[in-house]
Amino acid sequence: MADITLILLAAGSSNRFNSDVKKQWLRIGHEPLWQFVARKCVETKLFSKIIITSSKDDIIFMKLYDSFTFVEGSTTRQKSLKNALDKVESDYVLISDIARPCIDEDFLKSIISKANVADCIVPYLGVSDTIVYGDKTIDRDKIKRIQTPQLSKTSTLKSALNTQTQYTDESSAIVAYGGSREFILGKSDANKITYTKDLKELPCLRAPSEDILSGTGFDVHAFEDKKEMYLCGVKIDSDFGFKAHSDGDVAIHALIDALLGASGMGDIGDSFPDSSDEYKNIDSKVLLNRVCTKIREFGFVIINVDISIAAQTPRIGSYKLAMRETIAKILGCETSRVNIKATTTEKLGFIGRKEGVGVIANANLKYFDWMKI
């Protein structure tokens, strides 16, 4: 069998999908869609290497899920593809949109079996409706809806893409370059998710798991004179604040770790390293907002959070409602889904000696149910 590298393109921004969730992160059972597709392709044993293109922001999290070769994408499909092609050494390369999740082994084999027939093997579907272009009814038998996966000779495709012209698929680039293209009949299972309505047409997609995912976060900060104090995003009336690289909002930091824990997305230092100047004195509400956006993009919904603040000083009671409201607004949930508790440590330990504050937070998430869209 020919040596074939598979490139799965997953660096798009899902604009037309128009949802909080990016289509490549929709959950099939527990798996994000990109992993569901890649795993099925691994199981076919047809490929010597699998490369996945993804946005720079997503790659760090994808690496927590699996050990494929991840390559940073770019602003267009073709530019993302070129980044991945730089890593291809095999004679043939099969390229597919991650947004075509229901391609199966038989379909892949039927495309690969034509490897020697042309420079690019392309699946297509015909159309059965009348087609009008401007005022003119055109011959619909000449219309082809082009699908992926497409199999190309690697050297031909690399040469064909050595251009500034942007093509919407590999076969168009190869034909424009003077290469040959062989069409084979595609299938509706290989249709692409572009809009949310497309999901209903794809038979292989299982519902997301109904499991509840729970995470815990813990953080401590020492007091520091002459700083403003923020807890849960609320300014506290105090002569001192917290020693920290950021604004020191220890409660938001614990909450971020709880959310990252529940979603399996590492910890706060992985996302916002304290070695980076970008985060110096940063408002922790901005960090929480970024984490919430990512959590939603990756297919999670926040159920509730619970925050326990251990402080001998300051007294928290009068701030609790403002804290709940501030956090709920950032989380995009009802105030009732955010609970704030406070306790002293009965003057024991570093908290009791008024040297700092400790916070434990808990978060519960579920998967976004795209079947209800």
Ligand SMILES: Nc1ccn([C@@H]2O[C@H](COP(=O)(O)OP(=O)(O)OP(=O)(O)O)[C@@H](O)[C@H]2O)c(=O)n1
């Ligand atoms: N800069 C880009 C744009 C697209 N793609 C990938 O190319 C495939 C086809 O693109 P499309 O369906 O248009 O996806 P998006 O670009 O995400 O969608 P939209 O145009 O609606 O934002 C997708 O699997 C997408 O992830 C990519 O790798 N890099």
Ligand SMILES: C[C@](O)(CO)[C@H](O)COP(=O)(O)O
């Ligand atoms: C490659 C493709 O899927 C073939 O139909 C299509 O051209 C991708 O276009 P998009 O605008 O990037 O979705």
